[in-house]
Amino acid sequence: MRYQGTNLNLGRYFFYLLSLISIGSYSTVFANEPNLEEITCYECHDSEMDEFYMKGHPLFVNGGQEACSTCHGPVEDHIDDPDVDNILSGNATVAMSKNCLSCHEEAGKSSILKLDHHADLELVNCLDCHDVGHEKVAQPSLLTKPVQQLCTSCHVQQSAEFQMPYTHRDMNEPMACTTCHAVHGAQKGMGIGLDATWAGLSSACMTCHSEKEGPFMFPHAPNELDGCMTCHQPHGSATPFLLTRPQVTQLCLECHGDFLQTHRDPTLGLQSCTQCHAEIHGSQRDPLLFLP
Amino acid sequence: MAITSKRIWIAMISLFLAPLVLAQEGQIQIGYDTYYEQGDVQTFQNQYHPQEGIYLGKLKLDLASERSKLDFFTISASGFGNHPQQRAQFQLGNKDGWEFGGSYQRREFNFYSPYYETGHRSDDWDREEASLYLAFNGFDKLKIQIEAKRSKREGTMTRSFFGLGLPYLLTNQFEEVGDELSLSLKTKNLPVRLWLEHSLIDLKNQRKWTPGPSLIEDPDSLTQAGSPTSDNRDTPRTRFGIAFENDRLAIELKGIKVSGDMQIDRADYLQYDLGTAYGDPIGQMQFRYWAQGETVREKDSYEGAFGVKLSDSFKLRLRSHYHRRVSENDFLELFQLTTGSDPFWLVLDQERLDRSTWTQKTTRIMPELEYERRKTQLVLAWGKNERQITHDTVEHSSTVERESDTLKIQLRQRFQDRLKLKLSYQQGDFTEFIFNTDPEKVDRTKVDLSWQTEGGWNMQAKAMRETAENPQAIAGLDREQTQYTLGYSRSFEAGFIHLGLNQYDFQSIVNLGMEPNAELGPSIFDSDFRFLSVTTQWNLGERSTLALSSSYGEDQGATTPFRQFRASSRLQFEGPAKTVHTFHLDFWSYSNRVLEETDYDMMRIGYLLGWRF
Numbered sequence: 001m002r003y004q005g006t007n008l009n010l011g012r013y014f015f016y017l018l019s020l021i022s023i024g025s026y027s028t029v030f031a032n033e034p035n036l037e038e039i040t041c042y043e044c045h046d047s048e049m050d051e052f053y054m055k056g057h058p059l060f061v062n063g064g065q066e067a068c069s070t071c072h073g074p075v076e077d078h079i080d081d082p083d084v085d086n087i088l089s090g091n092a093t094v095a096m097s098k099n100c101l102s103c104h105e106e107a108g109k110s111s112i113l114k115l116d117h118h119a120d121l122e123l124v125n126c127l128d129c130h131d132v133g134h135e136k137v138a139q140p141s142l143l144t145k146p147v148q149q150l151c152t153s154c155h156v157q158q159s160a161e162f163q164m165p166y167t168h169r170d171m172n173e174p175m176a177c178t179t180c181h182a183v184h185g186a187q188k189g190m191g192i193g194l195d196a197t198w199a200g201l202s203s204a205c206m207t208c209h210s211e212k213e214g215p216f217m218f219p220h221a222p223n224e225l226d227g228c229m230t231c232h233q234p235h236g237s238a239t240p241f242l243l244t245r246p247q248v249t250q251l252c253l254e255c256h257g258d259f260l261q262t263h264r265d266p267t268l269g270l271q272s273c274t275q276c277h278a279e280i281h282g283s284q285r286d287p288l289l290f291l292p
Numbered sequence: 293m294a295i296t297s298k299r300i301w302i303a304m305i306s307l308f309l310a311p312l313v314l315a316q317e318g319q320i321q322i323g324y325d326t327y328y329e330q331g332d333v334q335t336f337q338n339q340y341h342p343q344e345g346i347y348l349g350k351l352k353l354d355l356a357s358e359r360s361k362l363d364f365f366t367i368s369a370s371g372f373g374n375h376p377q378q379r380a381q382f383q384l385g386n387k388d389g390w391e392f393g394g395s396y397q398r399r400e401f402n403f404y405s406p407y408y409e410t411g412h413r414s415d416d417w418d419r420e421e422a423s424l425y426l427a428f429n430g431f432d433k434l435k436i437q438i439e440a441k442r443s444k445r446e447g448t449m450t451r452s453f454f455g456l457g458l459p460y461l462l463t464n465q466f467e468e469v470g471d472e473l474s475l476s477l478k479t480k481n482l483p484v485r486l487w488l489e490h491s492l493i494d495l496k497n498q499r500k501w502t503p504g505p506s507l508i509e510d511p512d513s514l515t516q517a518g519s520p521t522s523d524n525r526d527t528p529r530t531r532f533g534i535a536f537e538n539d540r541l542a543i544e545l546k547g548i549k550v551s552g553d554m555q556i557d558r559a560d561y562l563q564y565d566l567g568t569a570y571g572d573p574i575g576q577m578q579f580r581y582w583a584q585g586e587t588v589r590e591k592d593s594y595e596g597a598f599g600v601k602l603s604d605s606f607k608l609r610l611r612s613h614y615h616r617r618v619s620e621n622d623f624l625e626l627f628q629l630t631t632g633s634d635p636f637w638l639v640l641d642q643e644r645l646d647r648s649t650w651t652q653k654t655t656r657i658m659p660e661l662e663y664e665r666r667k668t669q670l671v672l673a674w675g676k677n678e679r680q681i682t683h684d685t686v687e688h689s690s691t692v693e694r695e696s697d698t699l700k701i702q703l704r705q706r707f708q709d710r711l712k713l714k715l716s717y718q719q720g721d722f723t724e725f726i727f728n729t730d731p732e733k734v735d736r737t738k739v740d741l742s743w744q745t746e747g748g749w750n751m752q753a754k755a756m757r758e759t760a761e762n763p764q765a766i767a768g769l770d771r772e773q774t775q776y777t778l779g780y781s782r783s784f785e786a787g788f789i790h791l792g793l794n795q796y797d798f799q800s801i802v803n804l805g806m807e808p809n810a811e812l813g814p815s816i817f818d819s820d821f822r823f824l825s826v827t828t829q830w831n832l833g834e835r836s837t838l839a840l841s842s843s844y845g846e847d848q849g850a851t852t853p854f855r856q857f858r859a860s861s862r863l864q865f866e867g868p869a870k871t872v873h874t875f876h877l878d879f880w881s882y883s884n885r886v887l888e889e890t891d892y893d894m895m896r897i898g899y900l901l902g903w904r905f
Contacts, residue, residue, distance in 0.1 A: 110542055110544075110599075111537075111542075112541070112609070113597050113609060122669075153750075153781070153790075154742075156754065156777045157754060157796075159794075160792070160796065160823045160845075161796075164821075165339050166338075166339055170377055172340060172860075208419065210443065210445075210470055210495060211445065214587075215554050215587045215588070215589035216587065217554070217585055217587045219619065219650070221727075224619075224650065225726070238819070238847060240338060240405065244817075250817075254729050254802045254815050255728050255729060257728060274451075275452055275453065275454055276454040278453055284556050284558070284583075284585075284587075285556075285583050290453075291462075
């Protein structure tokens with residue numbers, strides 16, 4: 001039974017909007033076609049450029065030789081002597097990734113600061129995860145594989161943690177890493193970066209679990225000070241609700257060793273802390289975190 | 293289900309009209325899943341939230357033709373129907389002009405356990421979120437975006453609570469609605485990068501209590517419960533960043549500032565009917581509660597980084613972090629107990645005023661020196677962290693301070709460009725303790741080896757060990773965790789194979805104590821988890837693909853011993869008229885050695901019919 005609150009049905013309105021937009025796609029207007037044959041590269045690379053123009057990296061919409069040199073570097077030497085060594089090609093992934101940054105400067109790479117290991121091109125460069133964009137790829141954002149496959153190819157430990165019985169899942173598969181982590185560095189989404197030093201804010205958790213954020217009249221100190229991972233293992237746990245201990249009472253007692261003697265009276269039938277202290281993330285009415 | 297099947301058909305027909313006429317690209321998949329179960333179905337549902345029936349597997353439309361003025365116009369959707377997660381998204385616009393988009397997602401969450409901590413717990417709620425954004429990227433130096441978002445969480449949560457000497461059940465039917473409006477600015481093509489985002493966030497929470505069924509035979513029954521009130525929260529948020537880098541110098545500063553203002557207006561009640569005596573009802577006991585208050589919280593967090601290239605081999609970096617959080621609470625409550633029966637009633641009142649302030653400040657600074665030459669990189673870092681927490685009430689004020697020193701050494705070496713070795717050691721020393729489980733010393737050692745060959749195979753070996761401890765006078769914390777990982781993958785022309793082996797050991801001992809002069813003994817957590825996985829995918833000719841994966845996990849530790857096995861297979865082939873047919877078979881087996889009643893064996897058989905156009 002659902003609480004009969006507002007009548008808003010977000011999904012219904014969103015589907016009406018989607019329907020209108022798709023019908024409105026009739027109104028797209030044809031534009032002038034660029035003449036690929038005017039571009040020198042087309043003489044030798046006609047098949048790649050045909051595919052690139054139709055389906056590839058959107059940069060090519062600008063047309064012209066600049067689209068090639070933006071990624072491959074200066075092309076004059078290669079035009080004079082069409083040897084693969086006279087131009088940046090697929091093997092020079094670090095050098096080509098630097099050219100990606102000429103447009104995608106928000107990608108968070110830095111040769112000096114290196115705020116996390118994804119920011120170091122020598123460790124992780126653009127082409128480790130993204131396709132060059134010559135042709136259309138199945139994944140969004142020109143990714144070479146689905147997000148989870150890309151991340152777990154290096155982060156095998158985290159992949160194993162996601163195999164625990166209780167974890168963040170999208171149906172049968174682990175939730176995409178990019179749901180919580182900003183892979184290009186924390187600056188882009190201001191969520192937790194690869195190094196969750198901002199976990200005290202637990203901002204990524206609060207995106208979905210907003211009711212835990214507060215502010216609470218009577219907060220629970222660990223939730224305020226060190227964040228969600230004081231008690232939860234977000235990647236996976238053998239325990240329901242991703243707790244770090246199989247019994248909530250064990251978790252509570254590791255900090256609260258000084259509670260009332262009366263809690264030990266077996267006649268009271270008290271087995272679990274959260275049986276009474278139910279609002280463990282913080283309460284708006286009770287300093288002992290009883291009813292909500 | 294929030295979306296009826298009739299609306300799905302209306303939307304899908306509408307979505308098909310455009311691409312069919314304009315001959316653009318798209319694909320759609322409709323699927324059907326069915327399950328065969330043995331054992332505890334509820335535990336499987338708690339872990340995976342499965343649903344049986346027809347669902348939308350995938351819908352993907354590319355509506356920007358090569359001859360249109362739009363650089364991109366895509367619509368995607370999945371999961372609508374009998375599926376716990378539904379998503380839809382659209383984006384259209386031009387790279388150097390206007391961009392318009394939106395997204396919708398809905399997740400269901402169901403959890404039920406009569407075993408959980410000998411109490412009762414059930415959740416049945418869903419969360420929806422819809423957002424729209426409009427951006428303009430046509431300026432040479434600036435990109436502007438405005439976004440509106442609405443989220444709604446509604447459903448029920450049932451918990452046991454301790455009433456009149458016994459556990460009772462209480463069901464909370466709730467609805468939370470959050471609205472967010474944000475404006476963001478981002479510079480481009482400037483030597484200094486700036487980004488700024490300001491958001492206005494409003495959250496409303498309404499609730500309704502209902503007594504649940506009695507857990508045991510009890511003469512005193514909970515007959516009425518109510519909380520017909522709402523909480524309102526107003527949370528403006530600002531985020532910003534500034535970055536500059538040239539060949540010699542790099543500076544970055546970013547920050548976030550969040551204000552929260554929660555207005556509380558409560559009126560709750562619980563009523564018990566107190567059994568019978570000699571055949572006549574004894575009476576009633578009613579608890580009433582009123583409260584009004586406000587809690588205001590300010591959070592500021594800033595990170596700064598400065599780096600300079602001293603020479604071709606040496607770089608010096610300085611990182612700093614400042615975090616401040618202040619909460620001020622004002623609260624007035626009235627508590628009333630009414631007990632008895634007509635005409636004799638006893639009424640007791642208690643009024644309480646609470647005013648308190650929590651202040652937390654954290655400051656961290658970390659200088660770092662990097663040496664890099666050819667294929668060797670060495671990094672030395674030292675950090676200092678100070679944290680201060682103050683709690684002020686009308687009666688008292690207390691302050692706790694905790695400091696730490698951190699040392700980090702990291703070495704990275706490349707051999708022949710395809711073999712990489714990385715070693716790192718980190719140590720932290722802490723003073724003072726806020727929680728019993730705060731460590732006094734933490735050590736962490738990591739080894740990472742990766743090797744790629746031109747033959748197309750890739751090997752990884754990783755090891756990590758971390759220890760943490762504190763004195764016996766605090767809690768005698770002794771925590772150790774080690775992880776070993778081996779990964780092997782090989783790519784072939786027709787497919788790939790990946791093998792993974794992971795061993796994770798975690799032991800924790802914390803002494804528990806209780807006043808006065810009583811000890812409960814140590815809290816011991818022992819996990820010995822190993823996990824083996826195999827994943828492979830092969831192209832069977834030009835029109836079909838077979839994917840297989842299998843994994844085995846087992847925890848042989850003393851605390852949560854369990855065993856699980858999973859296997860999945862997926863066969864996909866292209867049929868006539870651009871159809872794509874996919875059959876999948878999945879199997880799960882779970883065995884909990886402590887709670888054997890939660891064991892299960894589950895199998896899922898499914899079929900997806902797809903069409904590419």
